[in-house]
Amino acid sequence: MSPSDFFDGVEAMAVRAALLAIFACLYPIKSDAAPGASHNAQTTQHFAKRGSLSPSDSKRLEALVREAEALFKQGEKFGDNAALVAAIDRWKKILDLRPLDRAMAQNNLANALRVLGERESGTTTLQQAVAVIRAALKELSRERVPLQWAMTQNNLGNALLALGEREKGPATLQQAILAYRDALKEWTRKRTPLQWALTQNNLGNALRSLGERESGTATLQQAVAAYRDSLKEWTRARGPLEWAGMHNNLGNALDALGRREGGSATLQQAAGAYRQALKEYTRERVPLQWALVQNNLGNALTELGERESGTATLQLAVAALREALKEFTRERDPLKWAMTQNNLGNALRSLGERESGTATLQQAVAAYREALKEFTRERVPLQWAMAQNNLGFALARLGARESGTATLEQAVAAFREALTERTRERVPLDWAMTQNNLGLALAALGERESGTTTLQHTVAAYREALEEWTPEAASYQHELAQRNLNRAQMLITRRRR
Secondary structure, X not given: OOHHHOOOOOOOOOOOOOOOOOOOOOOOXXXXXXXXXXXXXXXXXXXXXOXXXXXXXXXXXXXXXXXXXXXXXXXXXXXXXHHHHHHHHHHHHHHHOOOOXXXXXXXXXXXXXXXXXXXXXXXXXXXXXXXXXXXXXHHOOOOOOHHHHHHHHHHHXXXXXXXXXXXXXXXXXXXXXXXXXXXXXXXXXXXXXXXXXXXXXXXXXXXXXXXXXXXXXXXXXXXXXXXXXXXXXXXXXXXXXXXXXXXXXXXXXXXHHHHHOOOOXXXXXXXXXXXXXXXXXXXXXXXXXXXXXXXXXXXXXXXXXXXXXXXXXXXXXXXXXXXXXXXXXXXXXXXXXHHHHXXXXXXXXXXXXXXXXXXXXXXXXXXXXXXXXXXXXXOOHHHHHHHHHHHHHHHHHHHHHOOOOHHHHHHHHHHHHHHHHOOOOOOHHHHHHHHHHHXXXXXXXXXXXXXXHHHHHHHHHHHHHHHHOOOOOOHHHHHHHHHHHHHHHHHHHHXXX
């Protein structure tokens, strides 16, 4: 069982779209205004200012808008899904009161639905978000309100991107790309340079997600180009924090591209982009963003270190992830703490594979188990399943160094746990990946046992993976699983002789 047998056997969690929802905001955007200004008072007046509303309804509308904004911030920042559900309820009530800007209220409702949908298994809530934004577009005319139309196209792209990442085919991601490109027809560099730049950033997110599913590198290269375009307007002098966020996203695209290429040059560029981001995302100024980029830097260094001899880069990866945990504490942000524990497990697992003994691999297992304390099945089922998959990977590595089969059996159990949420219907490509990894753990177990029963289960797992890892949907992964299947069948044949 070699490292190349596993397809992304451990999965890192980068903050892939630090600026993804920057325009799914709670107020209309003026032509060239930077995001983040405080418009709460203007927001409530904007929604409530309608002659047909009675004074009591106007006051109720203002109160609902304030509540919706506060609940959304609570839900988004602190992983509070109940607050998001309450925000959604408030925005629905606001729409019932027929505010002046119905399309803007629909945008805000859709944004809350999108954030909630990203945390749930399945796609129902994300589909609702898309439907609400499409309804908003029916209220808008490109000719009458071109800038608000462009903002809503951008928000449609955000919702389609979140939905498309759950689906096995590329169609919804391609729709997201079209929506962003529509937004860019009105948010031009000349007319609204900052909005143009931020939409280029979001387009980069969608291209990166699509490119990660393809066997080649062309789409990932387009993603890199889109992020670099965004940096032409969001300069460090003009918006240092936005500049840093875009460098983070550029790093994510370069990281994905570098993983496809041989050598280390592009991964080194990714690490360089993250280090650029850290020049403005300092711990003193923006501690959580600093931690976010330390997390992503740690992921890139883990991949880079796996390609190099020695352990120096992997040790830097571990150090970066431990830095991130200084701000991503369990008390402050439990979900990001769990994400970083997961990624620390990845780095420790890679480091442990280079060392003799089992101490570092045991630390990796411990880190994944820490992640699972907050990545619970009830709260974030897909992240729970991802961490179970990664735990299985580390246990498989650890079990390969031990005598007996107990740890390998734990690895098999962890992969099977992951598959209870990573179902074929919900996340077909992730389901296929975990089936492949289950097959590899069963193969290692079967090699230590007499007979062929476990090896036959191995073959079944690989065949399941190939049901979704088709040449059309995932050519690289298809070849990998087919190679694993052939190896298992040859072993069974030898046993039967």
